[in-house]
Amino acid sequence: MTESILFNAIVFLAGAVICVPLAKKVGLSSVLGYLFAGVLIGPYLLGFVGEEGQDILHFAEFGVVMMLFLIGLEIEPKNFWNMRKTILGMGGAQVIGTMLLSFLMFDLMGFDWKVSLTISMAVALSSTAITLQTLKEKGLFETTYGASSFSILLFQDIIVIFMLGALPLLSNIDESALGAEVEADHASLLDNLPLGLQTLAIILSVVSIVVAGRYLFVPMLRKVANTRVRELLTASALLIVLGISLLMELVGLSPALGAFLGGVVLATSEFKHELESTLEPFKDLLLGLFFMAVGASIDFMVIKENPLGVGGVLMAVIALKAVVLFLVGALFRLKLDQRLLLTVGLAQIGEFAFVLLSFAFQLNILSATQMDTMLVVTALTMVMTPILGILNERLVLPRVGTKESEKRPIDHIAKQHKVILVGFGHFGSTVGRFLRSHGIEATILDFDSNRVDLLRKMGFEVYYGDATRIDLLESAGIAEAKILISALDDPNSTLKLMKMVKKRYPHLELMVRVKNRYEAFELFDMGIENVYRETLDTSVRLASDVLSKMGFRKYTLYRQAQNFIKLDEQSMRRLAKERPKDEKEYIFRVREEIAQQERVMEEDWQRGIYQNDNHWDSEQMRLADEATKKKT
Amino acid sequence: MNSILILFAHPKFEQSRTNKALVRRIESVEGLTFHDLYERYPDFHIDISYEKELLAGHDIVIWHHPMYWYSCPPLLKQWIDLVLEYGWAYGPKGTALKAKKCLNVITTGGTRALYCAEGRNHYSVNEFLRPFEQTARLCGMEYLPPFAVMGTHELTDAELERETCKYEKTIRLLQQGGSSSDLKACDLLNDVPDLN
Numbered sequence: 060m061t062e063s064i065l066f067n068a069i070v071f072l073a074g075a076v077i078c079v080p081l082a083k084k085v086g087l088s089s090v091l092g093y094l095f096a097g098v099l100i101g102p103y104l105l106g107f108v109g110e111e112g113q114d115i116l117h118f119a120e121f122g123v124v125m126m127l128f129l130i131g132l133e134i135e136p137k138n139f140w141n142m143r144k145t146i147l148g149m150g151g152a153q154v155i156g157t158m159l160l161s162f163l164m165f166d167l168m169g170f171d172w173k174v175s176l177t178i179s180m181a182v183a184l185s186s187t188a189i190t191l192q193t194l195k196e197k198g199l200f201e202t203t204y205g206a207s208s209f210s211i212l213l214f215q216d217i218i219v220i221f222m223l224g225a226l227p228l229l230s231n232i233d234e235s236a237l238g239a240e241v242e243a244d245h246a247s248l249l250d251n252l253p254l255g256l257q258t259l260a261i262i263l264s265v266v267s268i269v270v271a272g273r274y275l276f277v278p279m280l281r282k283v284a285n286t287r288v289r290e291l292l293t294a295s296a297l298l299i300v301l302g303i304s305l306l307m308e309l310v311g312l313s314p315a316l317g318a319f320l321g322g323v324v325l326a327t328s329e330f331k332h333e334l335e336s337t338l339e340p341f342k343d344l345l346l347g348l349f350f351m352a353v354g355a356s357i358d359f360m361v362i363k364e365n366p367l368g369v370g371g372v373l374m375a376v377i378a379l380k381a382v383v384l385f386l387v388g389a390l391f392r393l394k395l396d397q398r399l400l401l402t403v404g405l406a407q408i409g410e411f412a413f414v415l416l417s418f419a420f421q422l423n424i425l426s427a428t429q430m431d432t433m434l435v436v437t438a439l440t441m442v443m444t445p446i447l448g449i450l451n452e453r454l455v456l457p458r459v460g461t462k463e464s465e466k467r468p469i470d471h472i473a474k475q476h477k478v479i480l481v482g483f484g485h486f487g488s489t490v491g492r493f494l495r496s497h498g499i500e501a502t503i504l505d506f507d508s509n510r511v512d513l514l515r516k517m518g519f520e521v522y523y524g525d526a527t528r529i530d531l532l533e534s535a536g537i538a539e540a541k542i543l544i545s546a547l548d549d550p551n552s553t554l555k556l557m558k559m560v561k562k563r564y565p566h567l568e569l570m571v572r573v574k575n576r577y578e579a580f581e582l583f584d585m586g587i588e589n590v591y592r593e594t595l596d597t598s599v600r601l602a603s604d605v606l607s608k609m610g611f612r613k614y615t616l617y618r619q620a621q622n623f624i625k626l627d628e629q630s631m632r633r634l635a636k637e638r639p640k641d642e643k644e645y646i647f648r649v650r651e652e653i654a655q656q657e658r659v660m661e662e663d664w665q666r667g668i669y670q671n672d673n674h675w676d677s678e679q680m681r682l683a684d685e686a687t688k689k690k691t
Numbered sequence: 692m693n694s695i696l697i698l699f700a701h702p703k704f705e706q707s708r709t710n711k712a713l714v715r716r717i718e719s720v721e722g723l724t725f726h727d728l729y730e731r732y733p734d735f736h737i738d739i740s741y742e743k744e745l746l747a748g749h750d751i752v753i754w755h756h757p758m759y760w761y762s763c764p765p766l767l768k769q770w771i772d773l774v775l776e777y778g779w780a781y782g783p784k785g786t787a788l789k790a791k792k793c794l795n796v797i798t799t800g801g802t803r804a805l806y807c808a809e810g811r812n813h814y815s816v817n818e819f820l821r822p823f824e825q826t827a828r829l830c831g832m833e834y835l836p837p838f839a840v841m842g843t844h845e846l847t848d849a850e851l852e853r854e855t856c857k858y859e860k861t862i863r864l865l866q867q868g869g870s871s872s873d874l875k876a877c878d879l880l881n882d883v884p885d886l887n
Contacts, residue, residue, distance in 0.1 A: 612705050614766075617733035675703035675759070680800060681844040 067115075070107040074100045075347050090192050091445045093347045097354020098442075108355045116352035120410060121304070122345025123188045125338055127216070127315040128300050130191065130209070131322015132331055139323050142210060149207055149391055150214020153405075156383040157183040164375060170429075173229045177419045178433060180222045182376055186409035186441055187212045187315065188346055193404065193445065204397040207388070208404055216316045219411045223311070223418065230422040257311075264310045268303060268317060272324025280330045284523065287506075296337045299325075313411075329511045332504075332534045333524040349410070350441075357438045361431045373436050377443060380406040396456055403451045407440035477541040478502070481526040481556065483510060483519075486572050486593060487546030491519065501544070502535050527555045529563060542568045550578045561585055576631050576655065583635045599623055630662050693792075693868050695723045696749035700756040700767035702729055709798050709843040709851060710757065716855040717862050724749065728766050735769055742774040747787060751865055752832070754823065755796040761812075761819045771826060780830045789831035792871070794838065794880070795820050796858070802842030816841075817878055833871060838880040860886045 074096035082092025100107040108115070134142075161182040165175035190208050199205045276299055283291045300318055307317035325334060362369050381402045388398030413434065420430040480491050480501035487505070494501055503519060504526040505511050511523045524531040526547070537543065543560060547553045553571065560567060570589045573579045579590045603616040634655060697717070701710055704727075718725040726745060732738075746752060756763045778784050797816065805811045806819075816839050817824075827834040838861050840846075840854045861880050877883055 612703075612730060613733035614702055614729040615705065675701075675757075675764075676706045681708075684844045 067108070070100050071096075071115075071348060071351055074351060079347070088193055088196055088445050088448075089347075090189050090196075090350055091442070093350030094354040094442050094445075097351035098357060099354075100351070101355035101357065103357075103359040115348065116356055116413065119345050119349035119352050121314075122342055122347075122349045123410060124304050124314045124318045125300055125342040125345060126188065126191060128303075128318035128322040129335060129338055129342055131319040131324075132326050132335055134323055135326045136323055142206070145206065145210040145391075146214050149387055150211045150218070152387045152390060153211050153383060154183045154215060154218055156387065157380055160379050160383060161376070164379060173424055174429060177226065177229060177415070177424050178429075180226075181412035181415045181433060181437070182380065182408055184215045184219060184409040184411045184415075185212060185380070185405040186407050186444075187216065188349055188410055189407060189441055189444065190404055192346060193448065199400070202397060202400075203393055204400040204404070207391065207393060207397070207401050211387075211405060213319070215409070215411070216313050216319070219415070220312055220316070222415060226415070226419055226422055226424065229419075229424050260310050261312060264306055264312065264317075265320065268306070268320050269324050272321055272328075276321075276325060277328050277330070280328075284330075284507075289525070292333065293337045296334050297341070300338070329515055329521060329523040332522045332531050335534055336524070336528060336530040339530065353410075353438050353441055356434070357442075358431055358435050361435045365432070369432060369435055369439070372432065373439050373443070376408065376436060377406050377440055377447070380408075399451060399455060400448075403444065403447050405444075406447065407444040408437040412437045477539070478544065479504065479532070479535055479537060479540045479542070480544045480546065481505075482546035482548065482572075483507075483514060483521060484546065484548055486548070487544070488514070490544060490546055495519075502540075504531065504535055527552050527559065529559055532560070537564060537567070540567060542570060545569065545571045547572070550574055553578070554581060557582060557585060557587060561587070576634075579631060580635045580638065583632065595624060595627065626662075627659075630659060634658060692722055692866050693750040694748070695751045695753060695862060695865060696745055697723065697725050697753045697755050697796075698728060698767065698770065699726060700728045700754070700764045700770070702764050702766070704729065707757065707798075709840055709846065709854075712851050712855045713755075713796075713798070713840065713858050716859050720859065720862055720866075722866055723862065728770060729764075732766060735766060737770055737773050739773055739776070742770065743776075743779065743787070746774070746791075749791070751792045751794075752788075753794055753796050756798075758797050758799045758816070758819070762822075775826065775830060786831065791832045792835055792865070793823075793827040793830075793832040794835040795823050796838045797840070798843050799839065799841045800844050802845065803839075806841070815878065835871065835874050836877055836880050854881075857881060857886050 075093060078096035078099065079089050079092035082089060082095065097108075099105055102108065158176075158179045161179040162172075162175050165178050166172060170178070190212060194200050194205050194208060200209075280292070280295055283295045299321060303317045303321045304314035307314045325331060384405050385398060385402040388401045393401060416425065416430050416433050416437070419425045420427065425433070478494065478499060478501040480487055480494070480503045483491060483503050483505040484507070487503070491501055491503055500520060503514070503521040504524055505514075505521055506523070506525055511521045514521045522531075522535060526532060529537075537560070543564075545553055545556055547556065550573070553573065557569065557571060560569065568589070569587050570591070571582055571587060572591050572593050573582060575592060575594070579592060582590050599620045603613075603620045606616050607613050638655070699714065701707055704710060704714075714725070717723065724745065728737075754763065754767060756767050762768070775781065775788075776785070779787050797820075799806070799816065801810075801812060806815050808814070812819075816837060820837055824834045838858060840851075840858070846854070861883070864883070864885060873885075874880060874883060880886070
């Protein structure tokens with residue numbers, strides 16, 4: 060079989076495209092869909108993917124890194140600091156409890172203590188990918204269950220560093236005799252340095268992420284944004300995440316952890332929403348790939364050889380993890396339904412186990428059979444937990460009272476406003492300032508990063524991004540907004556935005572700046588009534604001032620100007636209905652615009668010079684008086 | 692010499708023959724500030740602190756306006772509502788206008804004969820101007836009888852010329868600060884013996 064990249068890509072993509080919608084259709088999570096797709100295309104069913112499954116798994120782990128970066132983006136440093144107790148407390152309790160129990164279990168099963176300890180380390184970890192993906196898909200991120208899961212996973216991400224560091228100490232063979240193989244696989248620049256320097260390097264690299272986030276990433280993103288080439292921003296976002304990952308790997312830290320940190324640092328920057336919407340598709344694809352690779356890596360030969368053994372360990376591990384999680388939940392006073400969700404949600408062995416187990420095998424702690432068995436068990440737990448989750452949700456939870464939907468304090472989008480203001484140029488900023496002077500703080504979106512930066516310094520809440528992308532609008536809270544103001548300069552962007560918003564959020568009140576009457580016509584056609592021509596009021600005001608300098612009275616001009624604007628608005632709306640609708644071609648539009656202009660002028664002419672306004676005109680009364688006197 | 696502030700309110704000044712003549716006659720008199728409210732505040736957005744400053748800097752305040760429906764044009768009412776603030780113009784600490792003099796200068800379409808118990812309008816202009824009189828009194832100002840150019844529809848050019856002349860004389864008389872009791876003895880300043 061020709062194992063070209065193209066062929067592999069097609070297999071994976073087709074697997075995803077077929078299996079995930081099927082899973083969704085029968086009410087399963089997408090994670091399960093991906094896992095089954097993996098099993099399906101794996102070596103034991105269709106056989107499209109063979110040994111390279113492991114490599115793909117390694118590559119796809121990058122999806123987890125990206126996910127943590129995105130999660131970091133949603134957590135402002137202040138909130139992260141507030142979570143420290145939960146992270147240490149819950150995470151610590153979970154890891155220690157699980158390790159203890161599983162060590163006892165494997166020890167009782169007659170394994171060597173080193174083997175038991177190694178396996179217990181792997182078992183203590185849960186799958187960040189599966190858990191967080193499920194949380195997000197079900198919108199449970201904001202519950203106590205979500206927060207607890209996240210805290211525990213974060214702690215595991217940190218503790219895994221120490222586990223990897225401790226493994227060589229358990230090794231039966233002399234470390235120096237390990238040979239180049241291990242070195243190559245787990246090379247860290249620091250291995251040859253004394254412990255003190257290693258620690259220093261680790262601290263330095265963490266500090267450098269924080270500093271770079273502030274003083275390197277943000278200025279870089281601004282520069283890139285200035286070029287207004289959209290894909291460059293995507294490239295920089297990827298560059299940041301990859302750079303952090305590389306740095307972390309060099310000093311032997313978990314890339315996921317580093318990415319998370321990078322995300323937290325950037326959470327307060329104006330690029331937050333843009334980064335989110337840029338990286339989201341990459342993350343989703345890579346995670347999907349990761350789940351498929353997990354599915355494909357399940358070695359059915361191992362199961363076939365020892366079905367009872369594998370099944371037994373699988374059951375035991377899940378039960379054991381569940382018990383510890385349930386107890387931790389109780390210890391931290393989670394409500395019963397939240398506790399059950401946590402129990403089932405984190406009861407799998409995580410992706411870090413793949414790394415730990417193969418490392419332990421290289422270190423000669425585990426035998427090939429032990430590793431294979433545990434790898435299969437790990438993959439199977441990943442498959443099992445979403446299934447158990449469904450059982451829990453459908454059979455158990457309905458019996459333990461109402462679902463809790465309390466809000467966590469760790470709120471991601473800082474403030475959800477009722478008004479969204481798109482475009483903060485000369486027009487939009489005036490709108491924003493006037494609203495602000497009335498205590499209305501709109502959520503502002505703008506595509507000019509310099510301006511965004513400046514305005515943020517002035518205390519405006521401005522987000523950077525292309526507002527014609529629905530995902531950005533959604534993260535800015537369009538679903539909760541009452542009014543959306545479009546102050547965009549470019550007519551095409553305005554139209555694009557309006558079409559999209561009108562379709563997705565038909566009840567949102569739209570207030571739109573337009574260039575001229577022709578742009579207004581298109582919005583009328585879409586049923587948008589609140590249309591503001593940017594030049595109308597200003598040009599009438601200028602004309603009024605000219606007339607005033609020529610000796611016309613200001614108050615009269617003021618009244619006439621208001622009258623003029625009112626009549627012009629009326630005639631525009633009337634003409635909008637009269638104009639031919641199907642003539643969309645440019646040549647017709649030009650002709651139409653000239654015709655329009657002609658009609659407007661004609662109407663002005665018919666109205667004449669402000670003769671309608673006879674108010675307060677004593678001369679008229681005098682003439683009328685004289686006329687009556689002459690008659691009598 | 693008393694300084695005079697004329698607060699002029701006419702929404703269609705350009706079409707008022709009488710007021711154009713009156714204003715042209717007095718606007719450049721020395722020691723007099725002619726303040727055209729409708730030209731200054733076409734959007735009715737009155738600069739209150741500026742108005743207070745003007746008031747504080749003058750001894751005599753004249754509300755010059757046409758009579759519309761037995762009262763003043765809306766901008767002048769707006770001016771009274773906004774500028775004569777509690778605690779400044781009236782009330783316990785409102786002494787800013789104390790001892791200033793105040794009067795209306797008005798133009799009416801109808802003749803003086805129409806403004807009496809027997810006439811179509813039933814009341815004299817003095818009676819119609821009671822709200823202004825009381826406003827001035829509440830602000831501690833001394834309210835003088837109005838100067839009124841009446842029957843403007845029927846005024847001949849010669850008659851109009853006579854009235855504008857009398858307006859200027861009245862202004863000058865006020866500037867010199869004649870005795871108030873002499874002025875108050877008449878219904879209208881137009882009747883003051885010195886002017887005729």
